Amino acid sequence: GENVEQHPSTLSVQEGDSAVIKCTYSDSASNYFPWYKQELGKRPQLIIDIRSNVGEKKDQRIAVTLNKTAKHFSLHITETQPEDSAVYFCAASIGNYQLIWGAGTKLIIKP
Amino acid sequence: ETGVTQTPRHLVMGMTNKKSLKCEQHLGHNAMYWYKQSAKKPLELMFVYSLEERVENNSVPSRFSPECPNSSHLFLHLHTLQPEDSALYLCASSQDSGPYEQYFGPGTRLTVT
Numbered sequence: 001g002e003n004v005e006q007h008p009s010t011l012s013v014q015e016g017d018s019a020v021i022k023c024t025y026s027d028s029a030s031n032y033f034p035w036y037k038q039e040l041g042k043r044p045q046l047i048i049d050i051r052s053n054v055g056e057k058k059d060q061r062i063a064v065t066l067n068k069t070a071k072h073f074s075l076h077i078t079e080t081q082p083e084d085s086a087v088y089f090c091a092a093s094i095g096n097y098q099l100i101w102g103a104g105t106k107l108i109i110k111p
Numbered sequence: 112e113t114g115v116t117q118t119p120r121h122l123v124m125g126m127t128n129k130k131s132l133k134c135e136q137h138l139g140h141n142a143m144y145w146y147k148q149s150a151k152k153p154l155e156l157m158f159v160y161s162l163e164e165r166v167e168n169n170s171v172p173s174r175f176s177p178e179c180p181n182s183s184h185l186f187l188h189l190h191t192l193q194p195e196d197s198a199l200y201l202c203a204s205s206q207d208s209g210p211y212e213q214y215f216g217p218g219t220r221l222t223v224t
Contacts (some may be wrong), residue, residue, distance in 0.1 A: 043215040093210040
């Protein structure tokens with residue numbers, strides 16, 4: 001079946017450094033790729049998304065890049081801060097509204 | 112944070128009990144989802160209801176049964192659960208003509224003893 005692979009499962013970076021999380025997807029028809037952040041004990045919340053007609057999107061310290069040919073997309077966080085510590089999930093669309101999810105990356109920001 | 116609500120927030124039940132989880136969305140969406148979230152695993156889609164269809168993950172055991180009486184409410188009925196069913200159960204909603212962002216509820220932490 002369709003799947004999304006996400007790496008790494010855990011990422012530890014020094015405060016102020018950049019973090020990159022990568023995902024690959026299998027369904028070539030996927031056209032929507034969101035990234036969610038889930039803080040401990042809280043619900044997942046969308047932080048940025050990208051559609052297949054765009055190669056890159058940026059929102060302040062967060063950016064997402066998409067390579068449709070290679071079927072992979074990445075989340076980039078620059079100038080990391082303690083509040084960036086969380087689990088991050090990538091997802092790829094299946095059909096008009098369903099999403100298939102990566103297993104998550106636990107991001108640890110070291111002071 | 113009141114767009115999607117879930118009750119109860121925590122539930123402890125024995126394997127012979129019957130209970131129901133409730134989800135309500137106030138966003139005017141027309142698709143609702145049940146997910147199971149276990150540690151270090153991808154979010155597992157259990158059921159989807161949209162205006163046009165119900166989608167079911169075939170790997171979900173029959174001891175879980177969904178009910179969607181209208182586009183704003185979603186229930187998950189539980190009976191004779193197993194300890195491995197202990198997890199966080201998340202409800203989400205979205206528009207069904209997208210794809211678009213899914214909005215999550217706070218989840219129900221279920222423990223089966």
